Amino acid sequence: MSEGPLLTAAGLRVSFPGRRGGPPAHAVDGVDLEIGRGEIVALVGESGCGKTTLARALLGLVPAERGEVAFDGAPLDRTARGLKAYRRQVQLVLQDPRGALNPRHTVYDAVAEGLRIHRVGGDERAAVAEALSQAGLRPPERFLLRCPHELSGGQLQRVVIAGALALGPRLIVADEPVASLDASVRGEILALLLRLRDELGLSALVVTHDLGLAWNMADRVAVMYLGRIVECGTVEDVLTAPRHPYTRALLSVLPESREAPVVLTGEPPDPARIPGGCRFHARCQVLASGEAERAGVADRCRTEALTVLPGAGVACHWAGIGAQTA
Structure with a gap:
């Protein structure tokens, strides 16, 4: 077993065909990211920034145009057999539990589905009951024969989590x-994920637009904008002392923020037509205010792209720490 990160992505790029023969859209554009053993990483950013595409690329559900994913120190085997073995160890938990569960299946069948797909031997009923218990549905016998319409939203999400836990994964992508x-109910599910980390040593990548959620459960935060990680570090570093202007803007609109709200002008650029330089520069409040000009980095902001080192850093000329030229 490797002693390094559990999962690593290096230079990952995912593109989709352009509309009407136009240039391809780079949904994920050169991402480096790592998730440690027993660590929860929150991936945050605006809708459309590429978070879900990145998560699915890490799972091998969408093909990467370039870049590498490694799990437990070994490159991801993208053959059908390799991906099946990998997905037993890396499980996806979807946003909508009602959509994730077959309404005609009982809880027992829903949780046992993965065991049957992967042909896991042993006592199936005991494995299902143990997974339900780990997910907080106790006693599990009360839930085995219920159907999704008989359960609350929180209970449904616990069933989905139990289905992932039944396979004994090492990483959950939520x-x-x-x-x-x-x-x-949100607090209960967050508490469950934290307990699973503490009791089972489970790692997690949590995709969210909610910085409050990241604060309450994550060890590290990766902030994504227009297909790239623009800031990454510990929760305390990123959420109490943000360096990237984009991160500062996201935090400024939270109800508990003491900073004046920063209203970002315009929409993020088209991922098929990503501008040169820092990809945030067209909306950057530091550049617009003249602060970057006074710091002598305005021209670099407009012309020189940056990326973030996997463990921590910020892709910003103005902040200027932990970044490297892309």
Whole structure:
């Protein structure tokens, strides 16, 4: 077993065909990212920034145009057999549990599905009951024969999580895992993910637009903008002392923020027509205010692209720490 990160992405790029013969859209454009053993990483950013595409590329669900994914120190085997073995160890938890579950299947069948696909031997009923118990559905016997329409939203999400846990994964990729839940239930699911990390040593990549969620559960935060990670570091570093102007803008509109709200002008650029230089420069409040000009980096902001080192850093000439030329 490798002693390094559990999962590593290097130079990952995912593109989609352009509209009406136009240039391709680079949804993920040269991303470096790592997830440690027993670590929860929150991937945050505006809708459309590439978070979900990156998550699916890490799972091998969408093909990467270039770049590498490594798990436990070994490159991802993209053959059908290799991907099947990999997905037993890296499980996806979707945003909408009602959409993820077959309404005609009982809870038992939903949780046992992965065991059957991967032909896991042993006592199936015991494995399903253990997974339900780990997901907080106790006693599990109360839930085995229920159908999705008989359960609450929080219980449904626990069933989805139990289906992932049944295979004994080492990493969970959770795409907006509490976005469809009532506020009263969100805390319970977040507490569950933290408990699974502490008790099982489970790692997680949590895709979210909610910085409050990242603060409450993550060890590290990666901020994504227009297909790239623009800032990455510990929760304390990124969310209490953000360096990238984009991260500062996202945090400024939170209700508990003490900073004046920063209103970003315009929409993110078209991923098929990414501008040169820092890809945030057209919306950057530091550049617009003249602060970057006074710091002597305005021209570099407009012409020189940066990327972030996998563990921590910021892709910003003005912040200027931990970045390297792309």
